[in-house]
Amino acid sequence: MGTARKSLDRERATIGVMVRMYCAGHHGTSDGHLCAECAELLPYAEVRLEKCPFGPDKGPCSKCEVHCYKPEMRQRVQAVMRYAGPRMLTRHPVMGVRHLVKGFKGNPKPPSRQ
Numbered sequence: 219m220g221t222a223r224k225s226l227d228r229e230r231a232t233i234g235v236m237v238r239m240y241c242a243g244h245h246g247t248s249d250g251h252l253c254a255e256c257a258e259l260l261p262y263a264e265v266r267l268e269k270c271p272f273g274p275d276k277g278p279c280s281k282c283e284v285h286c287y288k289p290e291m292r293q294r295v296q297a298v299m300r301y302a303g304p305r306m307l308t309r310h311p312v313m314g315v316r317h318l319v320k321g322f323k324g325n326p327k328p329p330s331r332q
Contacts, residue, residue, distance in 0.1 A: 225274035226267065232313055233263050233295075236302035239309065243301060259294050262287075278321045 241247045241256040252260060266286045270276050279287070279295070287295060306314030 222274035228316065229267055230264055232317055233267065234260060235310055235313060236298050239302040239305055240298040259291065262291055263295055
């Protein structure tokens with residue numbers, strides 16, 4: 219498995235953990251199950267991640283010049299990040315630190331469309 223694939227797989231795993239934490243905290247789900255709202259959000263976020271024009275070099279979506287998310291979904295993901303981000307450091311420390319470090323990275327300029 220290439221480095222690019224590993225990076226995207228880690229990103230996918232991170233968003234999955236964060237959505238599950240948010241859902242458990244806000245919607246009372248347990249055992250990794252998702253409510254209907256979060257079950258809609260997670261695959262949407264995963265597809266957006268797959269289609270990111272920056273690929274494995276992507277920085278945080280919050281600092282990106284290219285907005286891949288529909289406005290409503292972007293707000294939902296922001297709520298997930300605000301809730302789960304700080305909790306990641308205690309519940310999933312390695313994943314949390316990686317996510318935090320990636321948050322300091324800026325995105326490269328968007329690829330030109332010709």
